[in-house]
Amino acid sequence: MRIGELARRAGVTTKAVRYYESLGLLAPTRLTNGYRDYDEHDVRLTQEIRALCHLGLPVKATRPFLECLALGHRHADDCPAALAGYRDAIDELTQRIEGLTARRAVLVAHLHEAAHRNSRFSPAKGQGHEVTG
Structure with missing residues (x-):
């Protein structure tokens, strides 16, 4: 089949x-x-590449899954290398979540500090914003 048909069928x-x-x-x-x-x-x-990318895996990280299929396995994640690919993706997400959580905590601390410093100034009626954490 030609490339256009492959693309259409695989989405x-x-x-x-x-x-x-x-x-x-x-x-x-x-x-x-x-x-x-x-x-x-x-x-x-x-289709497998597309599905794995929708899970958040980079295209290059799909190789172990495709190799698993090439070995004749029914599922792309039936091989240890594919399971390691899942683990790597989870670890990367965990690191990103931890980094974002730390950044959020710093921003909240700065907001509270700034709000406390500025609490001596009373905002115009209807213009104040509640500080929440």
Whole structure:
């Protein structure tokens, strides 16, 4: 099948398919006229990449999942390397959440400090904002 049909069936753009190919995640055969020729396995791989990206995994991090399918497993996450990919994504999210939580705490502290310093000034009626944490 041609790239447009693969993209349509997998729910991605042709640009995404070309990107996946440039990363070595897809390896279509070439017809004598130079056109790419994709098969059902490529549809499955492309759908898997799309699904994993919707979970928040970067495209490059889908490789262990695709390799698991290439080994003949029914599910892309039946291999230890795929499970490690989930763990890595969870660890990265945890770090981001912790970083955002720390930033939020600093902002709340600055807000409370500024509000306390400015509490001696009474805001015009109807113009005050309650400070909450």
